[in-house]
Amino acid sequence: MTKRFSFSLNATDGKARTGVISTPRGDIRTPAFMPVGTAATVKAMMPESVAATGADILLGNTYHLMLRPTAERIDRLGGLHKFMNWDKPILTDSGGFQVMSLADLRKLTEKGVTFKSHIDGSKHELTPERSMEIQRLLGSDIVMCFDECPALPADRTRINESMQLSMRWAARSREAFGDRPGHALFGIQQGGLEEDLRAESAQALRDIEFDGYAVGGLAVGEGQEAMFSVLDFAPDQLPTDKPRYLMGVGKPDDIVGAVKRGIDMMDCVLPSRSGRTGQVFTRRGVLNIKNARHMDDPRPLDEQCTCPACSNYSRAYLHHVFRAQEMISGMLLTWHNLHYFQEIMQGMRDAIAVGAFGAWEADFHAQRALGDIAPL
Known part of the structure; x- marks a missing residue:
């Protein structure tokens, strides 16, 4: 008998919640941050390193994987978990957002979307049924239904039409699943x-x-204030006994604000993308390692951080390898960023469990307001 998928809430503090999503491949502690492994890899990270940061689940990308190496090939090779050497849960998105944002010459109909690949111009069709088939071939633990995500701002008529279409597609996704x-x-x-x-x-x-x-259709250019105003009501409209996932979010203060409003799961490319471009997230805000002020600085990025970048390397070294375009730069900075994001999640889980989320949140914002340590 296969273990069923289930969600249990352990504690709430205001609207903030902590609990566990149980899957056959392991438990996901919530609130959870899911690193994004777009093309079956979290860029610049080994899977065991991602797990070492505290991640319980990764996100894989249907659109990218269907184009290359193809879902059929991954299935023949034993599924996505085996293919990328990740034995914990994987969530796959439906491909809808990437079709809207990346693909060339797309055509939207009631049936689905036809588009040309941004890689080689080949023609593809993505429908609710095909999205479910691809995600089944990939073997992901959590599958997302196929939807259309209009870019904001958009007028109310366009948003309503898009939402109605997404709901019809949701019913077809359920049927095909x-x-x-x-x-x-x-x-x-x-x-x-x-x-x-x-x-x-x-x-x-x-x-x-x-x-x-x-909660879809946010973090698409509307700004934090508008996003939070939607999150003030949107999670409350969803069942309390099921996980709530805010797609594509975000920066540390976005994540904390979302959890405060009742969100259980998030994903974002930010920690890994920023790591490759020299942007570092710390408890005292964001720093840019390429700035000359770090050139002679023997101190770590963050004295309290236990990640390999902070434990073993100085700002001066990290500045040097970034400037020299050495591969280790993206590896160390990505590891640090992912570690810090998971530290935030653990901090929130612990605080909610003892009813101290408000105090934790106040401390989080106070530390970030200090800004980076003074230069030497």
């Missing part, structure tokens, strides 16, 4: 910044019934 014990399917709420459209979307998803629910 079928019964897969041990695997979960998440629905995606749409509706832009409109509370009534979000409520309508949430009700449509509840009627279909999913294993978890995502």
